[in-house]
Structures are given as C-alpha cells and as structure tokens.
Amino acid sequence: MTAFLNAVGFGIVTASFLALATTGLSLQYSVSRLPNFAQGDIMTVGAYAAYVANGWFHSLVFDGIFAGLAGAAMAWIVYMALIRPFANRLGTNRLTAVVSTLAGALIIENVLLMFFGGNAVAFPTVSGVSNHIGPFLLTNEQLVIIGVSLASIIALHALLKFTIVGKAVRAVADHRDLARVSGLPAGLLTQLTWAFSGLLTGVSGFVLGLTAGALVPTLGFSYLLVIFAAAVVGGIGSIRGALGGALIIGVGMEVSAVYLSSDYKQVFALFLLIATILIRPTGLLGGSRSARKVAA
Amino acid sequence: MSSYLVSVLTLGAVTVTLALGLNLQYGWAGDLNLAYYGFVALGAYICGVVVLPKGNPAQGASWILGLHQSFVVGAISAAVVAAVAGLAIGSVALRRVTGDYFAIVTLSVTLIFWTFSDQFAPMFNGAEGIFGVQPAFGGVLHLSYNSYGQFLLGICLAVMVIVIIVFEVLYRSPFARTLRAVRDDPVSASAFGISPYRRKLVAFVLGSAVAGLGGALIVEYVTAFSPAGWSPVETFLLFSGIIVGGVGSVWGVFFGASVVLIGVPQMTLFIPAPGGDTTFLPALHDLIIGFIILAFLYLRPRGVFPEKSPQLGPDNTLRWQSRLVQAIAARARKPRELVGDEPA
Numbered sequence: 001m002t003a004f005l006n007a008v009g010f011g012i013v014t015a016s017f018l019a020l021a022t023t024g025l026s027l028q029y030s031v032s033r034l035p036n037f038a039q040g041d042i043m044t045v046g047a048y049a050a051y052v053a054n055g056w057f058h059s060l061v062f063d064g065i066f067a068g069l070a071g072a073a074m075a076w077i078v079y080m081a082l083i084r085p086f087a088n089r090l091g092t093n094r095l096t097a098v099v100s101t102l103a104g105a106l107i108i109e110n111v112l113l114m115f116f117g118g119n120a121v122a123f124p125t126v127s128g129v130s131n132h133i134g135p136f137l138l139t140n141e142q143l144v145i146i147g148v149s150l151a152s153i154i155a156l157h158a159l160l161k162f163t164i165v166g167k168a169v170r171a172v173a174d175h176r177d178l179a180r181v182s183g184l185p186a187g188l189l190t191q192l193t194w195a196f197s198g199l200l201t202g203v204s205g206f207v208l209g210l211t212a213g214a215l216v217p218t219l220g221f222s223y224l225l226v227i228f229a230a231a232v233v234g235g236i237g238s239i240r241g242a243l244g245g246a247l248i249i250g251v252g253m254e255v256s257a258v259y260l261s262s263d264y265k266q267v268f269a270l271f272l273l274i275a276t277i278l279i280r281p282t283g284l285l286g287g288s289r290s291a292r293k294v295a296a
Numbered sequence: 297m298s299s300y301l302v303s304v305l306t307l308g309a310v311t312v313t314l315a316l317g318l319n320l321q322y323g324w325a326g327d328l329n330l331a332y333y334g335f336v337a338l339g340a341y342i343c344g345v346v347v348l349p350k351g352n353p354a355q356g357a358s359w360i361l362g363l364h365q366s367f368v369v370g371a372i373s374a375a376v377v378a379a380v381a382g383l384a385i386g387s388v389a390l391r392r393v394t395g396d397y398f399a400i401v402t403l404s405v406t407l408i409f410w411t412f413s414d415q416f417a418p419m420f421n422g423a424e425g426i427f428g429v430q431p432a433f434g435g436v437l438h439l440s441y442n443s444y445g446q447f448l449l450g451i452c453l454a455v456m457v458i459v460i461i462v463f464e465v466l467y468r469s470p471f472a473r474t475l476r477a478v479r480d481d482p483v484s485a486s487a488f489g490i491s492p493y494r495r496k497l498v499a500f501v502l503g504s505a506v507a508g509l510g511g512a513l514i515v516e517y518v519t520a521f522s523p524a525g526w527s528p529v530e531t532f533l534l535f536s537g538i539i540v541g542g543v544g545s546v547w548g549v550f551f552g553a554s555v556v557l558i559g560v561p562q563m564t565l566f567i568p569a570p571g572g573d574t575t576f577l578p579a580l581h582d583l584i585i586g587f588i589i590l591a592f593l594y595l596r597p598r599g600v601f602p603e604k605s606p607q608l609g610p611d612n613t614l615r616w617q618s619r620l621v622q623a624i625a626a627r628a629r630k631p632r633e634l635v636g637d638e639p640a
Contacts, residue, residue: 104590
C-alpha cells in the first residue's frame with residue numbers, strides 16, 4: 001500500500017510537468033490544428049537553457065525563467081519556420097506540416113547533441129526534505145513543482161477566460177476566418193499563442209530535468225508520445241482535458257511501474273494513447289468541439 | 297571491387313528497396329507510417345531466428361524458433377510475418393484513423409515493439425539481440441570472405457531490381473491509380489465506389505512485406521540485429537530519400553534514397569570531427585538530413601523527379617493506358633473533364 005501511495009504521489013509530480021507540456025500542445029493544436037512533433041524537443045531546449053542559466057546565476061528561479069523564455073523562442077521559431085509555411089499552402093496536405101515538425105525535431109535534437117555532446121549532463125538537484133502531505137511522501141522540491149505547474153495552468157486559464165487577448169485567442173481557435181473578418185489580427189495572435197505554449201513547454205522541460213536529474217538530447221523526444229497520450233486521453237484542444245489527461249497518464253505510468261517493470265511505464269501510456277485514438281478519439285474527458293471535428 | 301565499394305553498394309541496394317516500400321505507403325496511399333522501420337526490424341528478427349539454430353541460454357543466446365533453415369526460407373518468412381503484422385495493425389488503424397492520428401498511432405506501435413524487443417529477453421534475446429547469422433547458402437557455395445560479400449551484393453541488387461520492376465509495373469496498374477485517387481481525394485474516390493480503407497490496407501500490407509524482406513537482407517548482411525542497432529527514427533531518415541527524390545515516383549525514390557541516404561553519410565565520413573568527438577559526425581549527418589528535408593519542403597515539395605501526373609493523349613485517353621483500354625474508351629467517347637487539384 002505504501003508503494004502504491006508513493007507511486008501515486010510521484011505520479012502527481014510527473015503529471016504536473018506533463019500537464020504543462022500537454023497544455024502547450026493543446027494551445028498549439030487549438031489555433032493551428034496540427035500535432036507538433038517537435039514539442040518534446042522544445043522541452044529539451046527549455047531543460048538545457050535552464051542548465052546553462054544555472055551555470056550563470058545558481059538560482060532555480062532564474063533557471064525556470066530562462067527555460068520558459070528559451071522555450072517560447074523555440075516554439076515561435078517552430079511555428080514560423082515549420083508550421084506557418086505549410087499550414088495553408090495549396091498543393092500541400094496536412095501531413096507536410098507533420099513531416100516538417102519531425103524534421104525540426106531531428107534538427108533541434110542534433111544541434112543540442114553537437115553543442116552538449118551525447119553524454120548526460122548533471123542537472124542541479126535540490127537535496128530533498130521529505131514531507132508527509134496527507135498519505136503522500138513528497139520532497140519540498142516536488143511540492144514546488146506541483147505548485148508552479150498548478151499556478152501556471154490556473155494563470156493561463158484566467159488569461160484565456162478573462163482578458164481581451166485571451167478572448168481574441170479563443171475566437172481565433174474557434175473560427176479563424178470569422179475572427180479575421182471581425183478585424184482580429186489572427187496571424188499575430190497565433191504567433192503569440194505559440195510563444196505562450198512554448199513558455200509552458202520550456203518550464204515543463206526544466207521541471208522534467210529537475211525530476212530526471214540528468215539531461216540527454218533525446219530526453220524530450222522520448223516524452224513526446226507521453227505528451228500526446230495525455231493530450232489525446234484528455235481530449236486534445238482543451239485545457240481542462242490536458243490537466244485530466246496528464247493526471248491519468250502521469251499517475252497511471254508511475255503506478256504501472258510499481259506492478260510491472262519501470263521499463264514498461266511508457267508502454268502503458270502508449271497503449272492508452274492507441275486505445276483512446278481507436279476507440280474514442282475525442283478523448284475520455286469529452287474533448288473540445290474542434291477535436292471532434294478533426295478526429296472524425 | 298574494393299570491399300568498401302561492395303559494402304556501400306549493398307547498403308544502398310537495401311536502402312533503396314526499403315524506401316520503395318515506404319513510398320508505396322506514403323507516396324501512393326498517403327499514409328504517414330512512422331512504424332515502417334518496426335516492420336524492417338521484425339523482418340530482420342524473424343529471418344534471423346528462422347536461419348539461426350536454437351539459442352543456448354547458457355551462452356546468453358535465447359530466442360524463439362531457431363529453425364536452422366536456409367536464407368531463402370528466412371527471407372520468405374520475414375516478408376510473410378511482416379505482411380501479417382501489417383495486416384493486423386493496418387486493418388485496425390486504417391479503419392479508424394487517417395492523417396496525423398495515423399502517424400501518432402504508428403509511432404506508438406513501433407516504440408512499443410522496440411521496448412518489448414529490448415526488455416523481453418525470451419523473444420529476440422532482449423538488449424543483446426540475435427547474432428551469429430551464418431552466410432547465405434554457405435553450406436552449398438563455400439565462398440571466401442570477399443567473394444561472399446560480392447555474392448550478397450548481387451542478391452541485394454537482384455532484390456532491388458525486382459522490387460523496382462514490380463513497382464514500375466504496379467505504378468501503371470488500375471490498383472495504383474485508384475490508390476492515388478484515394479490519396480488525393482478520398483471522398484470522390486468513395487463516391488466512385490472505391491473503398492479507401494481496402495486500397496490503403498493492401499498498400500500497407502504490401503509495403504510491410506517489402507520492409508520485412510529488406511530487414512531479412514539487413515540481418516544477413518550485418519549477421520546480427522539488436523535494439524541498439526535500430527530506432528524508430530530510422531523511418532524518418534527513409535522519408536528524406538522519398539521527399540528529395542519525389543513523393544510517389546519510383547525512379548525519384550531510387551535517386552533520392554541513393555543520394556541522400558547513401559551519399560550524405562559517405563560525405564560526412566570525410567569531415568574531420570573536432571577533438572575526436574564520436575557523437576559529432578552522426579549528429580551532423582542527422583542535422584544535414586533535417587535541413588535537406590526542410591529545404592525540399594520549402595523549395596521543391598514534389599522532389600527532384602516529381603510523380604508523373606496523368607496526361608491526356610490526343611484522343612482524350614490517359615496516355616499510359618493500353619491499346620485495349622483506349623479502344624474501349626474510344627467506343628464510349630464522351631467529353632471528359634480532369635478532376636483538378638483544387639481542394640474542396
């Protein structure tokens with residue numbers, strides 16, 4: 001029972017950084033209607049940015065800020081270079097943009113490999129003091145991770161719900177052409193959304209680095225399908241779905257690692273991903289209208 | 297012939313064969329199958345365990361089957377098993393999903409297979425992989441090391457030529473035409489009574505069989521196969537050959553796979569690595585491939601040798617139709633309009 005509860009607690013930590021990246025993916029999907037296969041590598045960029053920043057400032061707060069900014073820049077570049085040129089071009093289909101993000105993932109991963117080498121670099125870890133929170137045993141660091149993730153997502157939700165920019169972004173996501181004829185700068189808002197999604201993804205990569213303790217250039221790509229799993233299980237395109245999906249996948253992975261082998265924990269996420277796509281592509285938690293349209 | 301040239305040509309022939317099989321799925325049927333290299337690996341494993349004798353667990357060699365058959369039996373069973381796996385996966389995945397969701401499902405499938413082949417030792421010896429595959433026809437021919445290399449090159453080239461001829465003939469067949477129709481406009485195709493699902497499934501199974509056959513050639517050439525030797529990313533490298541050569545075009549893919557997948561790795565061999573860094577050159581290689589894909593998607597998305605679009609001959613029939621078809625068409629001649637590329 002203790003092992004189970006510990007796994008659930010650790011799953012919640014996994015879920016909290018998954019939730020950030022998944023929310024980023026959902027944001028991207030809601031405005032561009034394309035899965036971004038470079039999302040995992042944006043995480044890696046965030047993690048390495050935090051590693052570099054840590055060498056300069058020795059402060060976890062600065063690390064996080066730096067990771068977010070690097071992620072935002074990277075996501076903006078991914079959108080401008082890999083998505084936008086192919087999104088509405090005649091004669092190219094949706095798959096062209098998918099292939100271009102895959103090429104982008106290959107490029108980002110190998111640029112990092114050339115700069116930082118293939119050997120794992122040690123990431124700053126905070127020596128954890130364990131606390132009993134309810135039935136769970138969590139370190140201070142893990143509590144901060146959960147707190148930062150929750151706060152970011154609540155802030156994002158408030159931003160989308162209550163500010164004029166958020167309203168405009170939602171309008172673009174809902175119906176791009178209608179938003180444009182109403183005078184909204186749809187292109188600019190899409191760029192902004194991508195940069196914002198990158199902010200979340202970069203921070204998520206930083207947190208992933210914190211929990212993993214060491215960085216390799218393939219770290220993010222190995223989590224790509226786990227992020228897709230969380231997004232699809234929750235219903236791609238909705239923030240609440242991303243949160244729920246991340247919780248299901250994160251806790252499920254860690255609990256399955258207790259009862260099976262930890263080598264198979266990604267396999268659990270992948271099976272859930274495949275099953276959801278095949279049986280209920282709108283996601284277990286309903287999902288957005290757009291997802292229903294696209295996945296039909 | 298120098299053994300260097302022999303090894304490059306052997307790998308080239310196998311790579312072209314693999315790229316042609318993927319081109320059938322991606323270029324003709326329009327399915328972004330990211331599991332393709334999983335089928336190659338399955339073929340390699342199956343051929344290996346059919347050719348190899350029973351593994352001795354005491355020597356760290358445990359695998360299923362161990363039939364100790366000849367290479368021909370191994371290659372055929374590799375193609376058949378890969379095709380059956382393609383049928384199983386395709387019949388579920390193609391029925392339910394298309395486009396980007398199909399890409400996600402297939403990438404998941406190949407990652408699951410990779411994890412099992414790495415972790416589940418009794419099947420294909422886990423992370424150690426299968427090893428010690430004997431030379432093909434070794435019991436009959438007794439060739440020296442060098443001449444065996446040339447003999448294997450001959451086998452690989454023969455397989456490549458056969459696959460090219462089959463695909464060239466297939467390209468002009470009604471099956472491939474309906475397949476391209478399904479790719480370009482599934483709704484119109486179904487309105488004409490063509491089932492997109494069935495066409496795509498046939499293409500998927502055929503492509504998987506070619507992948508399995510290519511995998512058999514790989515395991516025969518390398519004599520070993522392990523999870524460290526392949527990764528799901530390899531599929532994507534094959535895509536680069538298809539995109540550069542021309543999506544859907546047989547000779548384009550032949551050109552693209554030879555130039556990008558054989559030429560670029562050989563060129564990077566001549567670049568000195570700074571400070572003897574062993575990860576630098578592979579990283580540079582993949583980086584160049586990534587940029588080549590992007591450059592072609594931007595500037596020449598249809599590739600160097602684009603797929604021929606059907607052209608009307610002087611008598612309003614498709615140019616590559618046989619005389620019989622032309623005669624039938626002439627009898628029932630009606631003004632015909634080409635369906636344009638305009639998206640609905």
